[in-house]
Amino acid sequence: MPQLPESARLWLDRAEIDYIGPFVKAWASFNAWYREASNQRRDADGLHFVKNRPNHVRSTIMPLIQPIRVDDNGNHLPDDESAQKFKLLIRDLHVRLDNFHIEVTKDDVLERISFRSVFLGREALTPQSIEFNRFHYHVDKASGKWKSSIWSIANTTQRKCDIEQDKYNIEELQNHPDFVTLSVTQRDKLLALYRLCNPRPMTDLFAARSEIITAGDIEFRCTAEHLFCALIEIIYAMRNALLHGELQPHEQAFQAYEPAYRIVMEFLKALRG
Secondary structure, X not given: OOOOOHHHHHHHXXXXXXXXXXXXXXXXXHHHHHHHHHOOOOHHXXXXXXXXXXXXXXXXXXXXXXXXXXXXXXXXXXXXXXXXXXXXXXXXXXXXXXXXXXEEEXXXXXXXXXXXXXXOOOOOOOOEEEEEOOEEEEEEEEOOEEEEEEEEOOOOOOEEEEEEEOOOOHHHHHHOHXXXXXXXXXHHHXXXXXXXXXXXXXXXXXXXXXXXXXXXXXXXXXXHHHHHHHHHHHHHHHHHHHHOOOOOOOHHHHHOHHHHHHHHHHHHHHHHO
């Protein structure tokens, strides 16, 4: 079996490009731009601006990640070269994140950085209420406490449950003694209402049934809007994993930062004009 001599191996090791440093520098530039453009100091506010307000990055990237188009005969129309190249970067990022689980802690909850489970924004606000089969179901957050209750419509003092939690936690709710004593239907109704109040709902970009966005051999099942927002959130999470010391020093983890770096550079190219 052919082998490199020690001196050649050492030079080869040094020839491997480490994208961690370039990624940090590229993100620093991107971060400085969105803080000034949004006039916001908090990253959450700046990223909200990038995802949801008119800006050069959004207007440049959105046309590159559009769903499959068809002609009058139903034949797929190919993407132009720039769209193909950018989608391949997203494809590479997804594959490398799939190959190695990069995990971060968010509000004391361990989350994996992935297009299969990404936070795109809050979809529902509290309180949430419904009436079903003579009972009123209610979930709210007040004074820093999560409160889930069921009471009789006819007699408000007749209450099936009053559950109070310090944090939103589905497992804790399901294990609460008041929840366990409910009927199956009542548990299902209250749990469904509780899920609507999730302050951090996660979205699987491969789970929708409508639009298809092709990226090489990968098919995302989502809108271009969702894919763009997910891209921003995922790369920001990768930045946090790195700077907060949560990234495991593993070769496969480092590999994910190459397409992430190249994607951020595409953001910056949009700003150069």
